[in-house]
Amino acid sequence: MQGRLALLTGTSVALAVLFAGTTSFFITRWSLLDQLDHELLASARAAATIIATNPRNDLEDLAGPAITDQWLAVVSAAGETVSVPNGARLFTGPQEIAVARLQTGSSARSIDVIQADGASIEYRVVSVPMTLLDNNDKPTRHAVMLGRPLTALNSTLKSLWVVIVFAGLVGVLVTTLAALWVAQAALAPVRRLSMAVRSVTQTDQLNPIRIYGRDDLGELTKSFNSMLKSLQSSREQQRQFIADAGHELRTPLTSMRTNIELLVADDKAGMLPEGARSEILDDVSAQLGEFSALVGDLVALTRDDHLQRKLEPLDLSEVVESALSRARRRGPGITFDVELDHTQCLGDAQNLERAITNLLDNAVKFSPPEGTVTVTLNSGVITIVDEGPGIAEDDLEHIFDRFYRSDRARNTPGTGLGLSIVAHTAEAHGGTVRAGNQPGSGAKFTLRVPNLTPDAEPSP
Structure with a gap:
């Protein structure tokens, strides 16, 4: 150049x-x-x-x-x-x-x-x-x-022609050399940027580039540094996610391996007492269910289907009713106090149902055996309140983090990804989710999904 x-x-x-x-x-x-x-x-x-x-x-x-x-x-x-x-x-x-x-x-x-x-x-x-x-x-x-x-x-x-030719040649030569020097000085930031890109490609080190000015190239360098910072953050999140996922997957796999080794040893030596084999098989079945649920949650959390799947107009009350039918089967002793209006929104029914189901499962899990879960839908705002112990103040800011489990949830079943999936789904739909405590009751979750006004056109 x-x-x-x-x-x-x-x-x-x-x-x-x-x-x-x-x-x-x-x-x-x-x-x-x-x-x-x-x-x-x-x-x-x-x-x-x-x-x-x-x-x-x-x-x-x-x-x-x-x-x-x-x-x-x-x-x-x-x-x-x-x-x-x-x-x-x-x-x-x-x-x-x-x-x-x-x-x-x-x-x-x-x-x-x-x-x-x-x-x-x-x-x-x-x-x-x-x-x-x-x-x-x-x-x-x-x-x-x-x-x-x-x-x-x-x-x-x-003589005039000789002067014109000589002066022209000197002028062209001087101008060309000056242009070469100016181009070299002007393209120095571009060369530094190119060397930085080559360094990132060859060394895989996302080091920021020094900014030498406030011109267009300086702004380009600043944008490139922002991209490197974003890539570094994304890489750290990916490493942390892989480490957390490996840790969570290792626990059910180790337990299943132990139980299977016991069953294999019992086939050879018959050392297990009567009825123990059935208990081990039930334990393995439960661990397989836990393992499958964890894998499903990981896939739901990491996929980017919301970027490709087309959002369609739907009645949010029907999605909530479908999620409630699942929650009733999982909490047969729980009473559900439901009040729903017919709110139209633009979204993916499958993902929204999964997110609402996760909130309801969380309420069922922490409610007493004969407790009541209150579910309301008003103008695209879904509120779920249980009668459990609530959420500690220290846990509120981390409640939607991946694999985060509070001290109260250590001994309860789950993968630690359910609420992360809820936050992921809300963000994909342009909505929000908030966690808090209801005075005189337990935890309170509020999921807000943008309404579809009567004259609004569905987005492509």
């Missing part, structure tokens, strides 16, 4: 210098020729006046010291030319004959003139009309031609 920027700058400057130099050269040439034409025309008119007032003057007398670098001639309307003796030889053209015949205007042109020694030199020739009297005193039409060599002017223009 650095080389391309320098090449682009150098090319642009070269084209600009070429255009400006060429334009300046031709404008200067035109200006010098125009100035020379004015001088020659003035001299030609003066010569025409002298010749007209004294037509018998010898032309050689007119080519005195004042005009030694000029060539003078008189052209008749018939095209006959009388020039200074021993002067340059000039061929009359149609421009001079037209001036002589029409007796109006003037002409100017550049021609190659053959000198007396045979050399060819470029001349600038002008002509003006003039009237002479012949021997019978009759007026005859003529034109005065005056020429001057362009040697000095061409030499000046040649």
Whole structure:
């Protein structure tokens, strides 16, 4: 990129210098020729006046010291030319004959003139009309031609062209080198950013990059540092989740392995007392159920189905009723005090039902055997209150963390992921979930899901 920027700058400057130099050269040439034409025309008119007032003057007398670098001639309307003796030889053209015949205007042109020694030199020739009297005193039409060599002017223009070319080359070179230096300095942050990306790829170290300014590249570096910080946080969360999941999975697996080893040993030695084998099998079945529930919770918590699954309009009361039917089967002695309105919302019925079921299971788990669980739905706000011991103040801020279990829940069945799934589902639906305590009762959970207004359109 650095080389391309320098090449682009150098090319642009070269084209600009070429255009400006060429334009300046031709404008200067035109200006010098125009100035020379004015001088020659003035001299030609003066010569025409002298010749007209004294037509018998010898032309050689007119080519005195004042005009030694000029060539003078008189052209008749018939095209006959009388020039200074021993002067340059000039061929009359149609421009001079037209001036002589029409007796109006003037002409100017550049021609190659053959000198007396045979050399060819470029001349600038002008002509003006003039009237002479012949021997019978009759007026005859003529034109005065005056020429001057362009040697000095061409030499000046040649020197000017050399200066333009030299100055242009120097300017292009200096500009290209300056552009190369500026590009190198300007792209230094980009190179540092590129090296940082390469370092992250090669070393897997998410180290932040130093910010050298507050320009656009500085903002880009700041954004890249934010991305690295987010990746680092995500990586730490992933490591912690894997460690926690491994720890939670290890417990049921170890217990099942122990029980299975006992069953295998009993097949060989028959050492277990009567009825113990059935108890071990029941224990294994319960551990398998716990293991399956833990795996299911892990999958539900880590998948991103909510990013792809289409949310549909649904009646939230129907979802709550479906979750209540499950909770009643799991807590046959629990009384459910239910008050639901018909709230329309936009969501995924399966995920919402699982989240509400987790809240109800939590209420059933901590309620006394003959307790009451109060469930209300009002304008998209689901409130579940149990009659259990409630939630300790120290546990409220961690209650929705993965694998977190309070001291009161250590000896109760569960995976420690149920409430995390609730928070995950609420966030996916653009809602919130809060935990607290109901005065005079137990724990209180409030799940809020955005309503779908009657005139709202489902999102794609």
